[in-house]
Amino acid sequence: MERCSKKLPWHWVQEHPGIYDPFMRVHLDAEKCQGHNRCYALAPELFDVDDYGQAMLIVEGDVPAELYGKARLAASNCPEYAITITENG
Amino acid sequence: MTNTANYLTRIDEATGNKIISIERDGEILDFIIGSRPDGTDLWQRVPYNADDYGPVADPRTDFDHADPAYNPNAPKVWKELREGGCPVAHSDRYGGMWVPVTDDTVTEIAYDTENFTSRAVVVGVGRPGDRALPAPIGGAPPITSDPPFHNVARRLLLPAFAPKMIEPWEPEIRRLCQNLLDEMGKITPGESIVDAAVQYAQNIPVNVIGRMLGFPEQDEELFRTFVHDVLERINEEPGTREGGDDLGVYIQEQIDDHRVNPRDDLTSYLMNVELDGNKLDDPVIGGMVVLLLVAGIDTTWSAIGSSLWHLAQHPEDHQRLLDDPDVMTFALEEFLRAYAPVTMARLVAKDNDFHGCPMKKDDWVLLPFPAANRDPKKFEDPDSFIVDREENRHAAFGLGIHRCLGSNLARLELKVAIEEFIKRFPRFELAGDTRWSVGQIRGPRELPVRILEVAN
Numbered sequence: 001m002e003r004c005s006k007k008l009p010w011h012w013v014q015e016h017p018g019i020y021d022p023f024m025r026v027h028l029d030a031e032k033c034q035g036h037n038r039c040y041a042l043a044p045e046l047f048d049v050d051d052y053g054q055a056m057l058i059v060e061g062d063v064p065a066e067l068y069g070k071a072r073l074a075a076s077n078c079p080e081y082a083i084t085i086t087e088n089g
Numbered sequence: 090m091t092n093t094a095n096y097l098t099r100i101d102e103a104t105g106n107k108i109i110s111i112e113r114d115g116e117i118l119d120f121i122i123g124s125r126p127d128g129t130d131l132w133q134r135v136p137y138n139a140d141d142y143g144p145v146a147d148p149r150t151d152f153d154h155a156d157p158a159y160n161p162n163a164p165k166v167w168k169e170l171r172e173g174g175c176p177v178a179h180s181d182r183y184g185g186m187w188v189p190v191t192d193d194t195v196t197e198i199a200y201d202t203e204n205f206t207s208r209a210v211v212v213g214v215g216r217p218g219d220r221a222l223p224a225p226i227g228g229a230p231p232i233t234s235d236p237p238f239h240n241v242a243r244r245l246l247l248p249a250f251a252p253k254m255i256e257p258w259e260p261e262i263r264r265l266c267q268n269l270l271d272e273m274g275k276i277t278p279g280e281s282i283v284d285a286a287v288q289y290a291q292n293i294p295v296n297v298i299g300r301m302l303g304f305p306e307q308d309e310e311l312f313r314t315f316v317h318d319v320l321e322r323i324n325e326e327p328g329t330r331e332g333g334d335d336l337g338v339y340i341q342e343q344i345d346d347h348r349v350n351p352r353d354d355l356t357s358y359l360m361n362v363e364l365d366g367n368k369l370d371d372p373v374i375g376g377m378v379v380l381l382l383v384a385g386i387d388t389t390w391s392a393i394g395s396s397l398w399h400l401a402q403h404p405e406d407h408q409r410l411l412d413d414p415d416v417m418t419f420a421l422e423e424f425l426r427a428y429a430p431v432t433m434a435r436l437v438a439k440d441n442d443f444h445g446c447p448m449k450k451d452d453w454v455l456l457p458f459p460a461a462n463r464d465p466k467k468f469e470d471p472d473s474f475i476v477d478r479e480e481n482r483h484a485a486f487g488l489g490i491h492r493c494l495g496s497n498l499a500r501l502e503l504k505v506a507i508e509e510f511i512k513r514f515p516r517f518e519l520a521g522d523t524r525w526s527v528g529q530i531r532g533p534r535e536l537p538v539r540i541l542e543v544a545n
Contacts, residue, residue: 034492037252037500042418052244053251053497076480077422079488 024063025086026071028055032082039083043070055082135184135214142182149173152180152188154212154432154455160525164472167460177446183212186453187437187446192464192484194444195456198435199488204443205435205454206235207491211529212434212453229380230373232491239490245362245369246377246494249355255497258297262502265296266509276543282520285401285510286394286536293506294389297498298381303354304343311339316386336382340375355381381495388430389499391532392485393506395428399474400511401519401538406476407511414508419477421504426483427474429459432529433487458484459531516541 026046028039035053039046045067048056063071075083097110145156148166153159159166167190170178178188189195198205209216210232231242248254269292273283283289295309304312315336347356359374369377400407409416433456437448448454462483463471486493493499520539526532 034489035247035251035496036486036492037497038422040252049252051251051253052247073479077482079482079484079486081482 022065022088024065024068024071024088025061026057026059026063026075027084027086028057029082029084030054032080034080034082036079038077038079039074042077043067043074046071047074135216137181137183137214139182149175149178150180151182152178152186152455153182154188154457155528157527160527160531161523163457163459163531164463167457167463168472171464177444179446183214183453184216184451185449186212186455187443187448188455188457190457190460190464192461192467195458195461195484196488198443198454198456199433199458199484199491202236202239202490204438204441204448206438207233207239207435208235209233209436209453210434212455216436216451216453229376229383231494232380232384236490241364242377243490243494245359245364249358250494250497252497255501258301258498259501259505261300262293262297262505263509265293266506267513269293270509270513276514276540278540278542281540282537283540284536285397285517285538286390286533289510290393290397290506290533290536291387291390293393293502294386294499297502298385301355302343302378302381303347303352303356308339312382312386315339316383336379337375340378341371343378344371344374384493385495385498387526387530387532389495389502391430391526391530392425392428392499392503394533394536395430395531396424396503396507397510397538398519398523398533398536399424399428400507401517401536403474404516404518406474407516409476410507410511411515416477417504417508419479419481421500421507422481422483423474423476423478424503424507425485425500426462426468426478426481428532429462429483429485430530430532431485431487431493432457432459432531433491434529455529456487458487513544514540514542515544 028047033055035049035055037049037053037055039055040049046057046059046063048058050056059067071085075085099110139155142151142153144158145151145153148170170176170190176189176191176194178190180186180188189198231239231246234242266289269289273281273288275281276283291313292309295312296306299306299309299312318336343356344360347354347360351357351360356374356378359369359377362369400410406420410420435454435456437450437452437454440450441448462468462485465471467482486496486499517538517540519537521537522535523533523537524535526534
């Protein structure tokens, strides 16, 4: 079933726990990635690196709730701004 | 990413120089690849004599990173330039040099490979002409390469320095650090003074890269001399820097030795790797080895030294690392941000107006990533060291296509070196004058510290 929370502001969802499921997605721009390896070091549950040291996203779809913190950390430490996060819409 | 470029190489019989013809945007360009500075196309002596200038009076108009007063005070210089409304400083030294000091300007130049070439990355009195394209042959590819060759050369080296190839070195680096601490002999707390740069930091990267390359361990002192020649003696005539020539001869000997006795190391790897189905020429391999030696040694040594210099003065950060070892994840990046050792350089590729600065072709541009790392527009409270700073997009390893190839190795060496030193010596303080390096790599060259406590 389609979640109705996706179009709602994040704070609204947070203020009404149990009604709407929060969700988060991570996006990696492979063209921007220069292999700094910060994401793999901070969030190995979400990112891996290939034989050239380039980052790869290893979650498909929604990020598990327990990894939200790590996803935000990875995004806010990428020197090339290659990682972006979408939360609830 | 594409892995090939359209090019042909031939030897010019009259001069012995190698000519590379590249097709770029439908136009055929001939680049002369020669090692002898026998023409202005290949090599220019810039009209600069350090003795005519003397100490820097005003960094806005007479910036000089080789002034011995610069490195000890660099964060103050950057701050004064920024706050004085001077985001890009200038100097007539070295034949003309621009120095961006804000995050915006440093980032913009790092990403702009059209207007700024990496043909030369160490500012000095000699600079290669614009037809002496060093890549993929000669020079020190890929650090001195521009697109499209840059990617070709870089892809050859990247796998050897990928995180999963570097991680297994950790136990060996840890043992090396412990041995260096053991070699300091008997330490009497409160009395013994050790030099954390000379007896510790400077020995770590040189040993590791020498081992990775499969070079004899007893040659470490030789490597340090080479590095000093290339990076610190930049105001001397190129001909007097004998180290540079010796380095070429030494590396060729090592390549020859590997040809007779191939082994599982980086040198043999480079000798076997193929580019478009061909093995690399010895000069290309040599150029890459030069890069690995020069870039891998005093950079990491400087980062280790600066971090220990900081901890000697900040027992609260030291204690936090001992009490909460997990904070190292963030502390490591904060050391790299606040004490980034490497300032790169570019040459202006074509005349351009950079935010009002009339940049002329062949002007030098310093690229001080350490200054960008202390820009208040990007970092909150940038001149404070915050041991658990969580958001830290620092540019210590550069930005864009030239991101430091050895960053994973450097990070591992820095982490292990700090961990082992503070574990062995839970308290230490500065004991006398710190001597800082001169030039584009910033870090302590002499760092006497008094040991106040020794772990059992």
